[in-house]
Amino acid sequence: MELRSVHVTRYITPLREGGSLPALAEADDGFNYVIKFRGAGHGTKALISELIGGEIARLLGLNIPEIVFIYLDEAFGRTEADEEIQDLLKASRGLNLGLHFLSGAxxxxxxxxxxxxxxxxxxxxxxxxxxxxxxxxxxxxxxxxxxxxxxxxxxxxxxxxxxxxxxxxxxxxxxxxxxxxxxxxxxxxxxxxxxxxxxxxxxxxxxxxxxxxxxxxxxxxxxxxxxxxxxxxxxxxxxxxxxxxxxxxxxxxxxxxxxx
Structure with a gap:
C-alpha cells in the first residue's frame, strides 16, 4: 500500500474552517489539493488521523478524496502578507497531507x-x-x-x-x-x-x-x-x-x- 507524493507549486487560498487553517494549493501533478498542515493546531496527530481514517474508509468502499503526501519547501511563506498564514507555512515545511480537491462539491x-x-x-x-x-x-x-x-x-x-x-x-x-x-x-x-x-x-x-x-x-x-x-x-x-x-x-x- 502506497500513497503518491507531490510538491506544492502554488498556494491558492486559505480555507478558514476551524482552527487548523487548511489551504487550497496546486501541486506539480497539475491537480489542486486541500492541504492539512503539520504546523497547525494538533500538528501531525491530525494528519495521522486523516491518513488512518481516510484509508480505512476507503477499505470499506466509502468515497474519500485521494490522499497524498504533499511537500512544502522553504520558499513558501516568505511573501505571504498574512502573518498568521506566513507563520503556519514556515512551521509546515516538509511533509504534509493533501486531499484531492472536489471542485464544485x-x-x-x-x-x-x-x-x-x-x-x-x-x-x-x-x-x-x-x-x-x-x-x-x-x-x-x-x-x-x-x-x-x-x-x-x-x-x-x-x-x-x-x-x-x-x-x-x-x-x-x-x-x-x-x-x-x-x-x-x-x-x-x-x-x-x-x-x-x-x-x-x-x-x-x-x-x-x-x-x-x-x-x-x-x-x-x-x-x-x-x-x-x-x-x-x-x-x-x-x-x-x-x-x-x-x-x-x-x-x-x-x-x-x-x-x-
Missing amino acids: LTYDPVVTKIDSYLASKIVWLDAFLTNIDRTIKNTNMLIWHKELWLIDMGASLYFHHSWINWERLSVTPFAEIKNHVLLPFASHLEEIDQQCKELISLEKIGEIVNLIPDDWLDWRSSEESTQDIKNIYLEFLSNRLNNSQLFIKEANNARKTII
Missing part, C-alpha cells in the same frame, strides 16, 4: 439529501470505530459531489492520541459521543453492517495503513518509545476496537432509541 445537508440507510449505517460504524467526534449536524464533514456522498476531514478521529494515556482502556470504550452523529437517525442496519465491515477490514490491512505513517510525523513523544512502538500502539488500539465492536454497536443502537 456542496456541503451535505440531511434535510435536503436523503441517503440510503445501509450507507448511513456504514458511516456511523466507521466513525464509532475511529472515535470520530466531528460529524454532527453542525458540521457534517460530508460533501455531495457528482451526486454521490463523499467523506472529508477525519482529523478529529483517534482522539486518544492527544493524551496518550490509558490508550488500552480507551480502545474498548463504547464511544458515547456517537449520540451526536448526524447520520445516526438513519443508521438502522448497524448489526448487519458490523459483520460486513469486519469482513472488509483485516488486521493485515490495518497494519499496512499504519505503516504508511511517516516516521517524522511521530516525533512528538518525549518517552523512549520508538516510532515502531508508536505504530504498534495505533495498530493495537484499532485491533482492540475491531475485536470489541459490539460495544460501540450497542451504544449506537441505544442512542438511536432516544432520537427516533
